Amino acid sequence: MAANPSSVQTAPSAKRYSDQTWSDICDVLSKRFAERFQTGEAIREQHAHTTTWITNQPPDAVVFATSTDEVAFTVRTCAAHNVPVIPYGVGSSLEGHVNAPQGGVSIDLSRMDKVLEIHAGDFDCVVQPGVTRKQLNEHLRDQGLFFPIDPGADATLGGMASTRASGTNAVRYGTMKDVVISMEVVLPDGRVMRTGQRAPKSSAGYDLTRMMIGAEGTLGIITELTLKLFGIPETVGSVAASFASVDQASRAVIATMQYGLPVARIELLDALTVRAMNDYSNLNFDEMPLLLVEFHGSDTAVGEYMELFRDIVEDNGGHTTPSANSPEERTRIWQARHDSYWAALQLRPGAKGIATDICVPISKLAECVGKAQARADADGLLAPIVGHVGDGNFHVIPLIDMDDDDEVARAKTYIAWLSDLAIEAGGTCTGEHGIGQGKIGYLRRELGDAVDVMVAIKHALDPQDIMNPGKILPN
């Protein structure tokens, strides 16, 4: 998901420190960073910008860091003055993660963009946090390796780790929690911690790597990542299959998983999204629920998997599109899938697309997608749905006229209802976007007293609450 700047408002932050404190901190940081310390309005507003409908709350300054030392220096300086620190990658997060509700300094990590080491024999690499997923794959291409995690946006790897991101390949390759081997992290007091070494697995102590993944910058700032890599598959095969109902499509998904077919991707698009995608990307799928499936492996294996999947589609009342597996057609179709957010926006030009995500057990998928569609209809909302359905994860994108207060209110109520729907189905209010500011209200509904344990950890590691305050945890 990339930036969608329409109709988002900016609000001043509620600063929690005095003008004198701020003046002191500016002296220290501008002396150290010179023109890489910025307080101009445009830069500050840009660093509060997210692809959400949440009001922008710009930081008071931005530091463009180029090294771990610089991040640690900035954090130490802010800690000494009790001033908040907000890590920033490319601002593609969706739930207000980069906002500065209590003011403070945004640390822009996009210039820490070096691939430091590639260990092809070990299937790992070491990168700075500002490297984006596409940059990394560009870098890896001639080594026969790739990094599989692919959220919609070309996000930074530090940001992806911080929100526990995933994407279309997660059903085969996992999420960020599965592919980060270890990290270097600047702690809230400015100390630098390494969460682990480079061994593929370890039983040595608490899993601080996983604790930092998904912590959204509230426990520290990731300054280096050691990541798992994978061999580029010999063959990639793709099948597209249309179904009369989401229920049929879901049954095909379950059968595919139960058969043990190693899908690399299995994506569901509802009829509304198929219509939008046909128009936007000049395709001509039937305007029915669509599954896009991809297999990775040897030539023989992929051929066999595709054949078996086609049988499963037929058994569940669907039909496949014969052309989906020519390389050109495949590229075109998957590009269209990746563009489905933009395509959806064209269903209602001028509207804002509020991408929200929930994740449920696969057996509840059909029921939850059906209910989400029915309720959107009843509420008068146009809300296309796409999903990483091998994981039970789906996105609903209500298309909202942000100038219509009543419609905005209905959309908010709808998204709250959707989170409750997921939680009641044994699922989660967010499969891959994170809590940020937008979903704080649902965390306790989902996890109960576990939230108190999170608060205890936060207090233990960041007693001043300077690391990205106002995110994940209720005040």
Add this chain to the structure above:
Amino acid sequence: MAANPSSVQTAPSAKRYSDQTWSDICDVLSKRFAERFQTGEAIREQHAHTTTWITNQPPDAVVFATSTDEVAFTVRTCAAHNVPVIPYGVGSSLEGHVNAPQGGVSIDLSRMDKVLEIHAGDFDCVVQPGVTRKQLNEHLRDQGLFFPIDPGADATLGGMASTRASGTNAVRYGTMKDVVISMEVVLPDGRVMRTGQRAPKSSAGYDLTRMMIGAEGTLGIITELTLKLFGIPETVGSVAASFASVDQASRAVIATMQYGLPVARIELLDALTVRAMNDYSNLNFDEMPLLLVEFHGSDTAVGEYMELFRDIVEDNGGHTTPSANSPEERTRIWQARHDSYWAALQLRPGAKGIATDICVPISKLAECVGKAQARADADGLLAPIVGHVGDGNFHVIPLIDMDDDDEVARAKTYIAWLSDLAIEAGGTCTGEHGIGQGKIGYLRRELGDAVDVMVAIKHALDPQDIMNPGKILPN
């Protein structure tokens, strides 16, 4: 690894509470649990017993819990009296995890052995912590599903989660950190927490599931686990390949991984272990380094993978054993692999096998195995080696005469050296056994200041230090 009781001594614990306190607690617990509260010497000693050479330190009493409520009641009672609590499964841990160095109450969870729910369509199940991995697989067999994590012992799933266990299948299916979806945990103050719901993935807040996995009972007691399951593969194919050197075998491993062959298992046995296994299990492999490899998948795919693997073996100077893939022969060979610890013991009857484990980047494997062998020879230690080499993880099992103080001292020095070797190679002092008491000394060498973060978390969640004290973290 199962129990190996020879030559382990028992030492009294250094109790940290008064006789009056103990008398009070006995009143409360014996009233609640009647004959399920035991203070007899034999039962207490059995609950301190581990398969390690570390001195047994029995608890002062054992509670046989049958429900979460009972665990919570026991923990609350102990917390009120500042008395330690030590969770116990079947006692198959290797680093002194179940010892009671400060006295206290062992909570035996082996009677919480029910498989509570199986959701075949969701590929998950909910179990109590005392269910063992073999019990679970027995239960699953007629559903076409299996649970892949297989440490040597038939450990409980609660214990396996607590030590972040893995085994021979980890290269394909991951470790406990990858297959636990969520847990119910009794916290150090007796509150009950649920770390997540049943959705396959989530970005909702800190990853408390992963924080509890590998925490060795120092942050709470796992009372329920929701686990990922997998479809039983259509076909299983096995290849055994002998090599002139560990270096050649390691090169074949790297080539296999680089080719992207989806091995389900890839195990290395050194020449010494092969000799032991031949004798113990009546096999006749060449007494050379041996790779045992297994593939899971469709008939065609497995056939193709085996063919490709045989090519890789030849390219790296090895030769395969033609008979390894008949079903009977395969079962026999893998049983022999699982029995390799017992086989190794027969290399020196009466000796104790001190199973230690390290894990390094795969590119360092040949070098580290070679150094481990050379140093054992130089130190006059008989030390067979087996490894889950797709993960860079290997076990060294020095066979020690426990009555020979000099030899015991040499073995201790050797194991310390081995941990340093792993750490210097970018690896870890334990890939799957855990820190317990035995490896506390290496944790800071490996992870530096990250240990302080672990201590801060421990203090935040267990300020009284009642949960399995004296494990993982230095005093």
